[in-house]
Amino acid sequence: MVFNNFRNLITRCGGLGNTFSMWLRANFKPFWAALQNIPVIKDVLNQFYLSALLKKFIKSVPRLPNHNLRNDFPSLYTVYDESRTTYSRLLPRQPEYTEGLPDLDLASSCFLRENFVPETNRNLSLLIGFYAQWFSHQFFNTNPEDHTKVNQPVGINLGQLYGSTAERMKSLRSGKLGLLKSSVRNGLEFPPIIPIPKDESGQNKIPIPGDEMFDIPFPMANSIPCFAAVHVIFFRRHQYVCRELAKWASANGKTMSDEEMYQKAKIIVAINVLRLTMHDYVAEGLQSSHVKIKFDHKVKKSLIWKFFGPGTYHPSNAIQTEFNFLYRWHQFIPEEIKVVKDLPVSNNQDMKALVPDIDKYDNDSLTFPDPDSWFGEDWNAVKWLTEKENGLERLIFSAASQRAGKLTLLNTNKWLVKNVIKPGMKKCREYELASYNDYREHFGFRRVKKFEQITTDAAILAKLKQVYKDVDQVEYYPGIFAENKDFGGVHGPFLAAIGVGMTYCGIFASRLFETDIFNEKTLTSKGVELANEINYIRDMTRMHTNLGEAKVHFTVPKNNPV
Numbered sequence: 151m152v153f154n155n156f157r158n159l160i161t162r163c164g165g166l167g168n169t170f171s172m173w174l175r176a177n178f179k180p181f182w183a184a185l186q187n188i189p190v191i192k193d194v195l196n197q198f199y200l201s202a203l204l205k206k207f208i209k210s211v212p213r214l215p216n217h218n219l220r221n222d223f224p225s226l227y228t229v230y231d232e233s234r235t236t237y238s239r240l241l242p243r244q245p246e247y248t249e250g251l252p253d254l255d256l257a258s259s260c261f262l263r264e265n266f267v268p269e270t271n272r273n274l275s276l277l278i279g280f281y282a283q284w285f286s287h288q289f290f291n292t293n294p295e296d297h298t299k300v301n302q303p304v305g306i307n308l309g310q311l312y313g314s315t316a317e318r319m320k321s322l323r324s325g326k327l328g329l330l331k332s333s334v335r336n337g338l339e340f341p342p343i344i345p346i347p348k349d350e351s352g353q354n355k356i357p358i359p360g361d362e363m364f365d366i367p368f369p370m371a372n373s374i375p376c377f378a379a380v381h382v383i384f385f386r387r388h389q390y391v392c393r394e395l396a397k398w399a400s401a402n403g404k405t406m407s408d409e410e411m412y413q414k415a416k417i418i419v420a421i422n423v424l425r426l427t428m429h430d431y432v433a434e435g436l437q438s439s440h441v442k443i444k445f446d447h448k449v450k451k452s453l454i455w456k457f458f459g460p461g462t463y464h465p466s467n468a469i470q471t472e473f474n475f476l477y478r479w480h481q482f483i484p485e486e487i488k489v490v491k492d493l494p495v496s497n498n499q500d501m502k503a504l505v506p507d508i509d510k511y512d513n514d515s516l517t518f519p520d521p522d523s524w525f526g527e528d529w530n531a532v533k534w535l536t537e538k539e540n541g542l543e544r545l546i547f548s549a550a551s552q553r554a555g556k557l558t559l560l561n562t563n564k565w566l567v568k569n570v571i572k573p574g575m576k577k578c579r580e581y582e583l584a585s586y587n588d589y590r591e592h593f594g595f596r597r598v599k600k601f602e603q604i605t606t607d608a609a610i611l612a613k614l615k616q617v618y619k620d621v622d623q624v625e626y627y628p629g630i631f632a633e634n635k636d637f638g639g640v641h642g643p644f645l646a647a648i649g650v651g652m653t654y655c656g657i658f659a660s661r662l663f664e665t666d667i668f669n670e671k672t673l674t675s676k677g678v679e680l681a682n683e684i685n686y687i688r689d690m691t692r693m694h695t696n697l698g699e700a701k702v703h704f705t706v707p708k709n710n711p712v
């Protein structure tokens with residue numbers, strides 16, 4: 151039994167070498183921490199780790215992909231393309247495999263939750279889910295009518311904040327001091343608030359509940375108040391950066407055009423987002439490995455990269471459809487999202503003393519509607535953020551004070567299974583994605599031969615066996631989430647490996663890493679200071695909300711009740 155479990159673990163992790171490496175990085179915390187604190191070594195180690203990682207994945211996640219959702223042959227628009235209109239894909243269509251798949255409702259039921267299973271390996275808070283949603287919707291924005299199309303070009307381009315077509319970007323700008331257009335309510339600044347467009351019968355043209363919406367590039371956020379709250383914080387960051395640059399310019403007798411301020415602020419906010427993503431979201435939140443990767447804009451120009459990196463590394467904003475399904479973390483979301491009724495925002499000492507444990511407070515809640523209906527007005531983001539007292543602060547503090555769900559099968563609420571998982575699985579079949587095992591092979595992981603090599607969880611095993619006739623039939627999307635979360639991970643070993651691969655191959659193929667713009671010459675001395683001042687989500691909430699020193703993290707304390 152013990153031997154069998156060990157053998158299954160090795161297969162799941164993709165071989166003895168991989169298993170050993172995961173074990174090594176998930177243990178010996180003091181050793182890794184000490185190593186990463188030695189001044190001369192820490193940067194070199196980080197560069198080595200990044201270079202080796204990208205070298206490992208560059209073949210499986212090519213920067214100049216041959217396949218996309220429209221063609222299984224090379225085409226020019228799979229290279230760097232500012233007006234990208236589709237996703238690339240790692241493996242070509244598999245029509246025969248898709249043909250034999252089990253009933254869609256039955257397969258979607260693999261995700262359905264009976265009881266909420268909390269994430270306890272990393273003690274993630276629900277806030278990480280909403281940050282993940284906000285961050286990932288710059289590279290995922292599928293058109294609901296034509297599923298091979300994206301609504302606006304995607305990439306590591308902060309398109310969810312600024313828009314990513316010339317017209318959309320322009321429509322969001324005020325034309326003064328680089329600032330974005332805004333609306334002010336109760337003395338607080340928000341993205342522009344507009345009436346929701348109606349059709350002839352007086353119904354809302356877009357599926358957003360209520361009468362008003364924020365005019366933002368990803369309108370869906372208007373139906374998910376916590377998602378919109380994260381957006382507003384980054385929107386305020388842009389405005390703050392512009393105003394600080396303007397003060398600096400005036401104090402130093404410089405003049406800068408609206409365009410120059412806007413472009414500088416955009417680079418600075420992009421650096422803020424990347425630093426926060428790597429230092430907090432990944433290192434403190436998602437990553438169970440003690441080898442923490444840091445933001446380093448010089449990596450591709452380093453000597454280490456020359457010797458250990460992947461060699462030629464084309465800048466390319468190709469985003470894989472496989473990445474899209476891997477990033478659908480709807481299991482994070484509980485049955486109801488609790489929101490504290492009140493916060494002592496006027497007293498920073500009281501805010502600092504708050505314990506991030508939602509059940510200690512009197513709560514309201516955002517409850518999911520019946521699966522056959524859409525969200526009601528109580529989910530309207532403008533109402534939450536502008537009409538309710540301290541709405542933004544209450545949403546953010548509450549999300550940081552409750553546990554997220556475990557990213558596994560049998561752990562998604564009914565509404566999300568019907569309205570998100572099932573359409574997602576349908577898309578996988580429309581795209582004729584290859585099987586879980588084919589993707590394992592593509593990434594150099596051994597194929598699994600038995601369901602038991604995917605998971606040891608009895609309920610998930612039984613479900614997989616009920617749905618799929620054999621292990622080769624298991625689909626990519628449920629397969630990656632079915633895996634055991636070995637070595638204290640948030641994800642199973644295969645999902646973790648390919649997730650890291652696709653994330654970093656994407657980030658380092660951004661044009662941001664091609665040019666030398668992280669300096670005073672481009673950004674001004676004030677700009678460099680602003681770029682470096684954000685590392686954690688709490689830096690953002692301290693500076694751009696009334697949360698002050700309240701404890702806002704992507705994790706809850708270990709001893710929070712499960």
Ligand code: HEM
Binds near residue numbers: 286480
């Ligand atoms: C209350 C919470 C949420 C709601 C109501 C929601 C709703 C939706 C809906 C309706 C879709 C479209 C499904 C389809 O037709 O394929 C979707 C897609 C998606 N969701 Fe969520 N979601 C939520 C939370 C999250 C979270 C926490 C994440 C974490 C990363 C996430 C990531 C995604 C991704 C990556 C897609 C694909 C986007 C695209 O292809 O354009 N969602 N979600």
